Amino acid sequence: MKEIIKIVLIFNALFTMFFSACIKPKKKEVITGVKIYKLDSGLKNIFDKFDYLGINTIFCSPQIDSLKDFISLAKKRNKRVFLIVTVFYNPEALKKDTSLYAVTNRGRIAKDDWVEFICPENEEYLKNRIKYIIDLIRIYNPDGISLDFIRQFVYWEMVMPETKPEDIERGCFCKKCINGFKDFSRIKIPEDLSTTTEIADWILHNHKKEWGVWESEQIYRSLEKITKQIKAVNPKILINLHIVPWRKTDYGNGIENIAGQNLKRMSQLADYISPMCYNHMLKRKPEWICSVVRDISRRSYKPVIPSLQVEKEYLETKVSDEEFRDSVNNGLKPPSSGIVIWNWETLMSCPGKIDIVRNAFTKVRKF
Ligand SMILES: [Zn+2]
Incomplete structure (x- = not known):
């Protein structure tokens, strides 16, 4: 009898372990990112601003000045850097x-x-x-x-x-x-x-x-x-x-x-998928960002992190603060795993948008 109970208990433990592994949600990492192509001030100052804004990931051009110092400071300040x-x-x-x-x-x-x-x-x-x-x-x-x-x-x-x-x-x-x-x-x-x-x-x-x-x-x-x-x-x-x-x-x-990007296949070789959801330049409404993320998520096996434009490109009309706020909110809606602001230099020249990013980023869960 004792043996049977033992077997049942072991089986039960294995069963629980197996199912808890299956249903346990993947650790949610929300990327609060920014693309940076040029340093606009000293490194300490820039990293203080990253902290102030709640930025946890930096997508950085290898052409920026002092790249080595930049990356070593990023490690000290707990920021991830993608080149x-x-x-x-x-x-x-x-x-x-x-x-x-x-x-x-x-x-x-x-x-x-x-x-x-x-x-x-x-x-x-x-x-x-x-x-x-x-x-x-x-x-x-x-x-x-x-x-x-x-x-x-x-x-x-x-x-x-x-x-x-x-x-x-x-x-x-x-x-x-x-x-x-x-x-x-x-x-x-x-x-x-x-x-x-x-x-x-x-x-x-x-x-x-x-x-x-x-x-x-x-x-x-x-x-x-x-x-x-x-x-x-x-x-x-x-x-x-x-x-x-x-x-x-x-x-x-x-x-x-046309573009040759088969996401079902490509995503298997990647950790993140980042569609460039620049709605203003493409004459799309901010809600379109969310529809792109949803669509791409269906075909990708990896977290989707849309990149969002801060200010006008190609077109004459400016991106208003309201439109930008809408874009940020839509970019963060499920199944998004965060957003990447394109780009740092432009964001720094738009005080209203700095506040919008800070409000949004400080609300999301940090990894
Ligand atoms: Zn060719």
């Missing part, structure tokens, strides 16, 4: 070697205003870029790497709600990428097509979906190479991904079919 690294956007590399340019479906080099992209099929470039990231990790030992421009060429900041997907210029349709597509999909392209535009038009007319899968595959493969090597240097380092703020229904699932 922002651009992947296929690299004006310096393109200046040195114009053969790196991606090619759009209109047969042009992938350059529109400040947005210029490198072909994702260039293995040598990616190898060098990974080396650059590894060097940053070895020298500065940041808590995380925040990968920006890990996507195909598209000037999404100019894509408005009414834009039709077929009117969006995209890439890359260089010879290497088209050959890669042929091998990947086993689709035969008619031999009488010769120019890039003819081939791109034929592909997008007849095999749009397959092309989207190929574009996503290129980006996923690149991300896989990057993260594998990063983790080999530091297995604990965190990875954040900057994501185009398009929902599945926007532009014919353009996030995958």
Whole structure:
């Protein structure tokens, strides 16, 4: 009898342990973040302001002055630092070697205003870029790497709600990428097509979906190479991904079919997903931010932390304090895991918005 009771008790304990592990909510980490590209004052002063505002995570350009001191002070002041690294956007590399340019479906080099992209099929470039990231990790030992421009060429900041997907210029349709597509999909392209535009038009007319899968595959493969090597240097380092703020229904699932960001796959290699929910520049209402976060959360396995704009970009009308407050409130609504303010320099020039951020950040739970 005693034996039976013992077995029942052990079974009961295991059963409880198993189910409590299953139902135990994951520790909620609310990111109260900011992107910083330039130091506006001394380090101590800046970190005092981070504390005042309740900022716990800093997404920082590796180009800021005194980066080493910045990161060492961040560790002392209990702030996490992600270094922002651009992947296929690299004006310096393109200046040195114009053969790196991606090619759009209109047969042009992938350059529109400040947005210029490198072909994702260039293995040598990616190898060098990974080396650059590894060097940053070895020298500065940041808590995380925040990968920006890990996507195909598209000037999404100019894509408005009414834009039709077929009117969006995209890439890359260089010879290497088209050959890669042929091998990947086993689709035969008619031999009488010769120019890039003819081939791109034929592909997008007849095999749009397959092309989207190929574009996503290129980006996923690149991300896989990057993260594998990063983790080999530091297995604990965190990875954040900057994501185009398009929902599945926007532009014919353009996030995958145009930008090449398949979140189901990419999120498995990341710790955070950060859609750039710049509603004002995209002529969207603040509530739209929440709908993007919801949509992206459904397809990602990782916490979603929308990035929010502080002041006007591209447009003439300013972002009012009321609109910004609405954006912050919408950005923090479930299932969001926090927000990232874009960016520090602009926020510091807007006293009303500093108060809004402080009020919001000091209310959320700290990790
Ligand atoms: Zn290419």
